[in-house]
Amino acid sequence: MLTILNSALLACTALVAVPVVAHLFARARPKERPFPSLQWLRQAERKTARLRKPRDWFLLALRTLAVAALVLAFLQPLWFGGAQLAAAGSRKTVVLVFDQTASMSFVEGGQSRLARAAAMANDVLKGSGSQALANIVWLRSTPQTAFPEPGVNTDVLRDQVRRVNATYEDGDVSSALRLAVEQLGMGEGTKELYLVSDFQSTAWKGATLDVPPSVKVFKLGTAATLAANACISSLVVQPERPVTGTDARVVCRVRNFAPAEAKMTVQLAFGEVRQSRPLTLPAWGEGVAEFRVPCGAAGLQSLTAALPEDAFPADDKRFAVVEVRESWRAVFGGPAKDASLLLWQKALGAMGWIEPSASMNSADVIVSVREAPAKAADLRHEAERGAVVICQPGEDWSGTAWMALLGAGAKEASIAGEQRDRQHDKPWTMQTTQDRDPLWQLFASGEYGDPASGNVWRRSRFNVDPGTILLRYVDGVPAVAAERAGKGWIISWNVELDEKVSDWVQQPAFLVFLGELLTHHGEGASGVGARLLGPAQRVTWQPQRAVNVDQVHLQGESGGDLPFEQDTRQTPPALHSVKLLPPGHYKWVVDGQAVERAAVNFPSDAESDLRCLDPDQIGVGETLSLGAASALIAQRDGFPLWPWCVGLGAVLLLVEGATARLKRKEVAA
């Protein structure tokens, strides 16, 4: 059976009449001429007509057939054999996995990958037939289906496809395919699965493509070119919550997904501060731009790092919200009347930016003086959270406690206290190590004294490696050592502050050293901020107390109000943006005051790496390279006749040309 795909051009079949009309028209206006007798003319005409008339008709037939063949080629006829006819009438289920991830917004050749995918999906749905059950699985970070189960209303699906936009999410290919197979299981008849995607290698390589053999899989790739791209892959602030008046360190990691070296400038905006760093990125490599920005007023500050806009601008910016705090919170632990502990409290209390706190969970500094060995694990945990734990262990600490605190090989460790008589014995003195450590930079000029000056008459001797030794006694026994633990630090402290056995606290450099020690190691609590959201997360505010939602506004960088909703399941109700929002800064405003901020970022590097797999490299299915449903259906359901029509038309025109040439030669002879 023959069917026509491009029926809109059916009216063009009238063109077939053109040669006939031209033929008739050409014969319609001869000159009239009286002649004595037609006797000999008829004789001549009869003679030549035997040769000419058939040739005329032959030429006319050739021309008509050539035009018909060319018109037919535009109509795109399909030939259906018996088996295909039988299949066409049967029920089938069609499920499309439609890639909606961020990389689909990349524009190639004036058209985004998503637009091409939408056209393909539309064509597939259009060609699936009125009897087909169809559904779409949107490939996102959390794949979803358009219908709960496959349905016949493909018009709705096509409408959704027409209106689809790329998200700023990455995609979970394995989950999407699982969902698609589930959907196919709900259908009936033959099962067809269409994968409409750019087949981004980071998403598809290694994905689990577990499709039953009974399902026909077709792959429609939308990526056209090798796309070069650069992105800001991470933005880290140290400390995560800096204190006002201090500097925060911002580390911006930039990746180059291109086969050539790239030079660019990273721009940083933090509150009112603007900084930039030039960066050279090797091919397929990465670079780090480091900034040090002063933290001014306390509160939530927006941090934005940006690259010059490239062909894929979605990932050229990265956002963060930095909470600049008024002060650090310190927690002190140990025997209540321990002299050293009291001096610790006095010393830290003397610093204006540290305030005592009762909660260990939110403490920035934890001072533990001769606490029970059982606390070691808790201290370690807090350090890993990001706190600076200053631990002066008691003599009762065993190797196990040391292991719990330092996290490694100290099972046989032991602590032995030793003391000298202040009146008669020579005290132990200290010296700095790691002179190049920035910790000592402030003291290099001598203006702030010698941080190692002071005498100590009581100390501990332990046979464990406490990490990097910052201060040590002249005889080599560690005095102060620092060891990284997770996001924070564990500072092993072996210097008594009790004035009876030490005069260090009386030294002018002591407090300065303590401040430097804390600020340098306090950066351990680095991070990107709790208010940093991924693109698959809605912007949320959990107020401390119930608020009047009429007075609340959710605003983006442009200042316009964005819709949000209240989640009354929580108390007080949480507020969520209605939609997933594109990357950028957002703030919750109450009575004109920004009470909460959030930053939405482009997903991981995976979506920035725009390299795509050849669909043939995907383990399953058949690759369909054509962009139109008509061609897809033709490949699948029918035999396309248009190339044959074009060929036939060309052959007919060639024969016509040869015949006409032959005729002209005969006339000339």
Add this chain to the structure above:
Amino acid sequence: MPSVHKHLTPGDVRKLKNYELAARLMVEGWLSGRHRSKQRGSSIEFHEYRGYTPGDDLKLIDWRVYARSDKIFLKTFEQETNMEMHLLVDSSGSMGFPVDGAMTKIDHASFFAACLAYLVVRQTDKVSLHLFDDRVRLSIPPGSTRTHLHQCLTALENNKPGRETSLASALERTLPMLTRRSTLVILSDFYEDPAAVFKALNPYIHRGFRIHLFQVLTPTELDIGDTGLTRFIDQETGERLTVHSEQVRDGYRDAVKQRIAILRAMAASRRVDWMLARTDESYFALLDRLAEHSRH
């Protein structure tokens, strides 16, 4: 000539005087030469004296005049014969085809017929005229007077192209009227079956008629030229035929040649003279060619 006729003007008459000898020879060749023994007339009348020209028959020299004047003159006589010439002029529609401006094939044939009639009457032979298309439209019986000539010329002048050609039919009709063996001159374009024509001529041939066929054709009829796509209208039947000249030109030429060849061959086989009377050639040239034919 008492009056000026369309087909025999004083100019033509003057030209025919120049053709006098040729015409005379021709006519004599026709009449005297051919019918010397049986057809010669009984009386000989003095015609004129003229100067001797080398080659003249010495028997015609008037020696008495020579004795008196010492000049050589020939004494010529008008030979009275009873010869007849029958002119059959095709007056069908096809003969109305224009030759040049207002002149048609029938005019061309009439000019020639008028000349012949004039020459015949001038030498006191009899001439008859028959105008025909698919039938005999007019027959003027043989006569040799100037009045008769005038009658013939007037008939030619009033002649108009008629319907289809049927020479065979005309010949059949005229056969009973032409009882004496004589000369038959047929002026036609011969748009009919040669076999039928010669079948109709056979009785004349058997009765000893000297037959001359003049096929009157225009250059356009001999070669239709490059006219492109043309609708040809038959002047006899009104039929129409649309052809491209490129397509039929060669075939047409072949058809004409073939027809002429057939006519010529059939004429030759029956000892009938055939000549092509092209309308782009002067009809006086026909007289020369007629003389040429008569000498052979």
